[in-house]
Amino acid sequence: xxxxxxxxxxxxxxxxxxxxxxxxxxxxxxxxxxxxxxxxxxxxxxxxxxxxxxxxxxxxxxxxxxxxxxxxxxxxxxxxxxxxxxxxxxxxxxxxxxxxxxxxxxxxxxxxxxxxxxxxxxxxxxxxxxxxxxxxxxxxxxxxxxxxxxxxxx
Amino acid sequence: xxxxxxxxxxxxxxxxxxxxxxxxxxxxxxxxxxxxxxxxxxxxxxxxxxxxxxxxxxxxxxxxxxxxxxxxxxxxxxxxxxxxxxxxxxxxxxxxxxxxxxxxxxxxxxxxxxxxxxxxxxxxxxxxxxxxxxxxxxxxxxxxx
Numbered sequence: 181x182x183x184x185x186x187x188x189x190x191x192x193x194x195x196x197x198x199x200x201x202x203x204x205x206x207x208x209x210x211x212x213x214x215x216x217x218x219x220x221x222x223x224x225x226x227x228x229x230x231x232x233x234x235x236x237x238x239x240x241x242x243x244x245x246x247x248x249x250x251x252x253x254x255x256x257x258x259x260x261x262x263x264x265x266x267x268x269x270x271x272x273x274x275x276x277x278x279x280x281x282x283x284x285x286x287x288x289x290x291x292x293x294x295x296x297x298x299x300x301x302x303x304x305x306x307x308x309x310x311x312x313x314x315x316x317x318x319x320x321x322x323x324x325x326x327x328x329x330x331x332x333x334x
Numbered sequence: 335x336x337x338x339x340x341x342x343x344x345x346x347x348x349x350x351x352x353x354x355x356x357x358x359x360x361x362x363x364x365x366x367x368x369x370x371x372x373x374x375x376x377x378x379x380x381x382x383x384x385x386x387x388x389x390x391x392x393x394x395x396x397x398x399x400x401x402x403x404x405x406x407x408x409x410x411x412x413x414x415x416x417x418x419x420x421x422x423x424x425x426x427x428x429x430x431x432x433x434x435x436x437x438x439x440x441x442x443x444x445x446x447x448x449x450x451x452x453x454x455x456x457x458x459x460x461x462x463x464x465x466x467x468x469x470x471x472x473x474x475x476x477x478x479x
Contacts, residue, residue, distance in 0.1 A: 207353050208349055208352055208353045208356065211353055211356035211357055211360065212356055214356075214360055215356055215359055215360055215363070218360065218363055218364070219363075222367065228383075228474070228475055228476070228477055229442075229444060229472030229473060229474055229475065230383060230385065230472060230473045230475055231470070231471070231472050232445075232460060232471050232472065232473055259453075297453045298453070298454075299452060299453055299454025299455075299457065300452055300453070300454065301452065301453045302449075302450065302451075302452065302453070303381065303447050303448070303449055303450070303451050303452065303453050303455075303456050304381040304449035304450065305453075306453050306456070307381040307383060307449070307473060307475060308381070308383075310383070310473070311383040311384055311385055311475075314383075314384075314385035315384055315385055323457075323460070325457060325461075
């Protein structure tokens with residue numbers, strides 16, 4: 181107990197009371213600060229999500245007919261394993277992509293985009309592309325599964 | 335005087351207790367954060383994104399680690415068993431909601447993949463979730479600053 185409390189000696193020399201040691205008070209302050217910082221930083225650490233599939237209930241506000249979707253899709257992107265990005269089957273640079281995608285999306289009613297990637301592509305690059313498309317105003321990014329088109333052995 | 339001294343002693347004791355409580359709160363928060371907010375304690379480095387669409391509610395989490403291991407919640411499972419486990423969780427969700435079978439597949443499935451894994455591994459996990467007739471699938475990301 182002597183670690184946490186200091187006995188105060190009175191004028192007559194008798195022990196008067198136990199006061200909390202300065203260390204204990206600062207410990208309380210530090211703890212309180214740590215809890216506050218922790219609670220405040222929780223929102224920064226929370227995970228969020230990018231939809232790759234939605235239920236009908238969440239799409240009910242804008243019902244879509246399958247045929248219309250196919251016709252309406254103006255942006256189809258494929259990321260190749262060698263890093264080349266194809267926009268509507270034509271290789272494009274990142275700058276061209278940033279220029280063309282908003283224009284193409286503007287011509288679309290539903291503003292949906294198709295995205296596919298070779299299985300060897302790093303996941304982070306695919307998420308970056310989904311993020312880019314959403315930032316450019318794409319409604320839904322529809323993920324397609326395609327076979328790798330890169331030639332083996334060069 | 336003795337009475338006052340006793341009072342100060344009680345205050346000191348109270349401060350000591352308060353400090354202990356803070357420490358316990360802190361330890362509890364640190365240990366339970368992952369469970370509370372992610373539904374799993376599998377550690378993966380998530381990619382970052384500017385656009386955020388879904389707040390991850392009570393969900394089924396499928397984690398893909400750097401060494402290509404798959405977890406459903408905290409359980410390590412082989413790839414081809416994921417759909418079976420997800421299906422089971424969907425039925426549990428239905429049972430929790432007064433056996434309303436129209437809710438089957440409505441529980442959010444979160445794919446938590448390490449940013450360094452290949453897309454093929456993530457696609458395989460999405461395939462498994464689709465195989466279990468999951469209607470809502472999302473990729474977990476961390477918001478970019």
